[in-house]
Amino acid sequence: MARTAEDTPGAPHILIVGGGYVGMYTALRLQKKLKRELRKGEVKVTVVDPNAYMTYQPFLPEVAAGNISPRHVVVPLRRVLSRCTVRNARVTEINHDDGWAILQPLAGPPERVSYDYLVMAAGAVPRILPIPGLAEEGFSLKNVGEAIHLRNHVLEQLEIAESTDDAEIRRKALTFVFVGGGFAGVEAIAEVEDMSRDATRYMRKVTPQDLRFVLVEAADRILPEVGPEMGKWTAEQLRGRGIDVKMKTFLQSCVDGNIELSDGSRFPAGTLVWNAGVKPAPVVKHTDLPLDERGRIKGTEFLTIEGMVRAFTAGDNAAIPDLTEEGAFCPPNAQHAVRQAKVLAENIVRALRGKALKPYVHNNLGAVAGLGLHKGVANPLGLKLKGWPAWFFHRTYHGMMVPTFNRKARVLADWTLALFFKRETVSLATVEAPRADFELAALDDAKPRQKTVS
Structure with missing residues (x-):
């Protein structure tokens, strides 16, 4: 029988907090670089x-639009990290000086776990501002559950409008507000508008002209990652599709779905999607790790934690210096996270073997954004692509980047089938309340039976 780490006294324990980009890719790299040590339990x-x-x-915007199956954009951690221990739990506290973390499993009491090396890759959560009604009415697009909910919710709003003649109910149901003009916000509104337009083809009362999509952005441009010129072009394209793009505008209130904007606009909306920035995961506040003024973990160019020994960090929860621009930090995006994970894992291996660490230096490959079927914008390696070529490049790039051959094949199959079959535009909102009919039936059976009068 192969020995395990528990059987080897003094075997270093590497704790990775978070199974997102940085966490998974770091563990994958460690599996490869420490294959012998993991097998022997060293x-x-x-x-x-x-x-x-x-x-x-x-891929979450495409999931929300029904272009990709939700299961095809997630990678099972236990399947790909076969030589690692995967714990489904939430880290609630970390004391690095003493080398322990508190884990709260999905069920049962919390557990204290000791470690030797720490990788903080907890990621980020939506940054919710104290806007009246936002916590009650809004939702974001940060995980696959929210993507499924957004799709079902939007299609359900269309069904509500199709099933009533009440003008106020229809107006509210057919108004969709997206706050945030970065990648998440722009891709989400573009993909969902594209899907909604398709869905109206099968309706009698709802037409594309009835739909109202509003994009709210506080800055003076959208998609800053692709540059001013391409961002301006994107705004013009969205407006050409009937999307109301409001820049230099803030959401002031959304109580009971009544939207109030800083430009004086007031109107009801049945959908509010919030993609106006992120903040580090809450767990970073419950550690002894150094934080900057924005609540991010202070990282170094070596992806170590400032002032800490045997502690590493990267991704959305970290402030990592951008060595290509003085005084700047790496933005929280997938491109950096994947590359940082590779260097981070290499540096852990170097630390284990007593070698000098390597700094993280990147070359910007540009940015790509999908704007619905056959529409996109991109600036790869300085090139400026618009429309169909950008959309094709967007799919090619992300099709190559999605982890594992299994997922690549499944996503490609989804895209290929879409060439021959129209996408499904049916709301499965009942999956979010699967016991509703059961509870209604139980309630009905509990009522006393009324006698009929002959």
Whole structure:
């Protein structure tokens, strides 16, 4: 029988907090670089995440639009990290000086786990501002559950409008507000508008002209990652599709779905999607790790944690210096996260073997954004692509980047089938309340039977 890390006294234990981009890719790299040590039990790697999968977030807008199956954008952690220990739990506290973390499993009491090396890759959560009604009315697009909910919710709003003649109900149901003009917000509104337009083809009362999509952005441009010129072109394209793009505008209130904007606009909306920035996962506040003024973990160019020994960090929860621009930090996107994970894993191996660490330096490959079927914008390696060529490049790039051959094949199959069959535009909102009919039936059976009068 092969020995395990528990059987080897003093075997280093590497704790990875988070199973997203940085967490999963770091563990994958460690599996490859420490294959012999893991097999002999001379080192142990534990990945802790509340979910049993990693989500490829760039595909979430396409999931919301029904272009890709939700299961095809998630990677099962236990399947790909066969030599690591995967714990479905939430890390609630970390004391690095003493080398322990508190884990809260999905069920049962919390557990204290000791470790030797720490990788903080907890990621980020939506940054919710104190806007009246936002916490009650809004939702974001950060995970696959929210993508499924957005799709079902939007299609359900169309069904509501189709089933009533009440003008106020129809107006509210057919108004969709997206806040945030970055990648997440722009891709989401573009994909969902494209899907909604398709859905109206099968309706009698709802037409594309009845739909109202509003994009709200506080800055003076959208998609800053692709540059001013391409961002301006994107705004013009969205407006040409009937999307109301409001820049230099803030959401002030959304109580009971009544939208109030800083430009004086007031109107009801049945859908509010919030993609206006992120903040580090809450767990970083419950550690002894150094944080900057924005609540991010202070990282170094070596992806170590400032002032800490045997502690590493990367991704959305970290402030990592951008060595290509003085005074700048790496933006929280997938491109950086995947590359940082590779260097981070290499540096852990170097630390284990007593070698000098390598700094993280990147070359910007540009940015790509999908704007619905056959529409996109991109600036790869300085090139400026628009429309169909950008959309094709967007799919090619992300099709190559999605982890594992299994997922690549499944996503490609989804795209290929879409060439021959129209996409399904049916709301499955009942999956979000699966016991509703059961509870209604139980309630009905509990009522006393009324006698009929002859």
